[in-house]
Amino acid sequence: MASPAPASPFARFVHSEAFAGLLLVCTAVIAFVWANSPAQGAYAALRDTHLAVSVGGARLDLSLEHWVNDGLMAVFFLLVGLEIKRELLIGELASRRRATLAIAAAAGGMLVPGGMYALLNAGGPGADGWGVPMATDIAFALGVLALLGSRIPLGLKVFLTALAIVDDLGAVLVIALFYTSDLNLGALALAALTWGAALLAGRRGVSSLKVYAVLGGVLWLLVLSSGLHATVAGVLLALALPIRRPDPAGYLTSLTDAARPGREEQVGARLRDLEDLLERAQSPLHRLEHALHPVVTFAVLPIFALMNAGVTVGAGGLGAVSLGVILGLLLGKPIGVVGGAWLAVRLGVASLPRRVTWRHMVGAGVLAGIGFTMSLFVSNLAFDSGALLTQAKLGVLIASVLAAVLGGGWLLLVTRERKATAVISAPGTVAPPPAP
Secondary structure, eight states: OOOOOOSSHHHHHHHHHHHHHHHHHHHHHHHHHHHTSTTHHHHHHHHHOEEEEEETTEEEEEEHHHIIIIIIHHHHHHHHHHHHHHHHHHSGGGSHHHHHHHHHHHHHHHHHHHHHHHHHHTTSTTGGGGGGGGOOOHHHHHHHHHHHGGGSOHHHHHHHHHHHHHHHHHHHHHHHHHSOOOOOHHHHHHHHHHHHHHHHHHHTTOOOHHHHHHHHHHHHHHHHHHTSOTTHHHHHHHHHSOOOOOOTHHHHHHHHHHTSTTOHHHHHHHHHHHHHHHHHHSOHHHHHHHHHHHHIIIIIHHHHHHHHSOOOHHHHOSOHHHHHHHHIIIIIHHHHHHHHHHHHHHTTSOOOOTTOOHHHHHHHHHHTTOOHHHHHHHHHHHSOTTHHHHHHHHHHHHHHHHHHHHHHHHHHHHHHHHHHHHHEEETTEEOOOOOO
16 A cells, blocks of 8 residues: 655655655765766766857856856755745744754854864865855755654754754855855846845735746846855845735635535535635745745756766865865764754753754754755855865765764664663563654
């Protein structure tokens, strides 16, 4: 018998992220093997292939790798921005105590790894890579949790999701503030005006996604020309889209009236219309997030992995940069995440989720060391192509694999021990295990 579909929206989200993680792993392995095979020349030629787009007298000529990192990843950052805004306004981060726990853990999980890397590479050629070990890949992290099944408390999954979203927000700020080239003030001013137009459209309640698509395209070109990284345009556009809670009460009342005796023939028509009515009642933010999620999952992130995970081992090998990234992600992340969360709980401004223990939090901290997507992205910004970039990417790949194995293994051990302790409550007495 086929397994039932996940019941709740959050369960469906976790399920899709688990598949996204598996798809990313497969694509990354293909890229890595390709880049270290006799056909590595073809792989390099693919990334360096140029594609030009002309509109009127304007011409944009970028390599395929840059189209992916500057163009497709703007779509990824748009989705990240939508998730951040939703969580802040009506999601997990709308609760003060839950938001405080996630913010404190994310802050520690960025400062400690970045600090460890900076200490190891202070004054050296790899000093600019301090931002590489600060990120968490939500797809991989939730994918590992999904593999462990219902033995993992739901509160831990919610916490890790909120942590990764706050972490993404921090990464966006780091990119905008510290990994930006010389600014073109004219293009930046025009970008600000375009963003203002998008914000005004959102405040006026404009619901057409076509309007935001046009404004987003113009904003992307202007941000690209301004010196800011083009992906920042995706986050800015996301902040402009309006969000509101669907209000299906009127539709449900209408359906109830139709179900009264003597009106049975109306029920079928009402049921057929209900889904369309609720779909139209959704805000532009919800509609765009729903539309982008499969695009990012099945296209954007796998293509990004294909373009960026192909690291030729012999080109740079391991070095101080790799060591800084590995130690930052594997050691700095869990220390920072658990330390930040502990401090927030100790000060009384936050509390652990229900059924979540500090041993669970250690496992979540280790899983937060799966940097992959965002860490590879920051590596490209921190270093030009060469030995340092190779070292950074190798460090990211090694640390992400080890974090997934160690974090998953730790949580598996913790859940097995708790189950064994719960089953044997006293000598000769067997108690039922606690509810998951």
